[in-house]
Amino acid sequence: MHGSAHHHHDDLPTQLDRAAAICAARGAQLTPLRRQVLELVLAAEQPIGAYALLERLKTARGPAAPPTIYRALDFLLEQGLVHKLERLNSFTGCVAAGHSHAHxxxxxxxxxxxxxxxxxxxxxxxxxxxxxxxxxxxxxxxxxxxxxxxxxx
Ligand SMILES: [Zn+2]
Ligand SMILES: [Zn+2]
Incomplete structure (x- = not known):
């Protein structure tokens, strides 16, 4: 959910469209599954772990195997659309997706x-x-x- 006191994000569809455009410009593809995983990460109130993502994905589209979510997360990390918080072993959307930056x-x-x-x-x-x-x-x-x-x- 956007609009918390901590973040100033655009709405979700805008963020997802921008992410798709970033990927396309690099010759990568934000497939429907990757897009859905990104949406779940962005919609989470707090950084979210792979297991919780898997549960939400199951609710949204039926049974999904763990490797599916890990591959999607790897892609999103590679594209700089999400970051991994090592300490929490969880993921959060990048607030400056598409720009290479230290964080x-x-x-x-x-x-x-x-x-x-x-x-x-x-x-x-x-x-x-x-x-x-x-x-x-x-x-x-x-x-x-x-x-x-x-x-x-
Ligand atoms: Zn606090
Ligand atoms: Zn970032």
Whole structure:
């Protein structure tokens, strides 16, 4: 559901159409199943795990095998349409889909909301620190747990 205090998304059909256009521009295809999985992720109030997605998919279109959902999620991750929150082992829609960007997540331990940040200073600081140690980073995950403004207030 969009419109929560934490997010300023366009409505769902607009987001899904934009996602389809992003994929098409890259020669990839947002098949009906991938689109439906993306819709379930975007419609979730909070980051959602693969198992919960599978349950919702079953409700929406009948029995579905776990590999189906994992393949769809892999595709959506690859296209940058969703992000995986490692700490929660769950998925959330990208607020800047289609743009390559560094991202960090603020995860509220009380309400479960995850807020996506795009702070290049953080990315560069980590990049430099890793390079200083002779390490070549390929993937970075920055997840900060705490209380969101609404829960802290
Ligand atoms: Zn993102
Ligand atoms: Zn909160």
């Amino acid at each position: 960090q997540f603020l995860i509220c331990t009380r309400c479960g909301q995850a807020t996506e940040l795009h702070d290049h200073a953080i990315e560069h600081a980590l990049q430099h620190a890793a390079e200083h140690a002779g390490f070549r980073p390929e993937r970075m995950t920055v997840e900060i747990e705490g209380l969101c403004a609404a829960c802290a207030g």
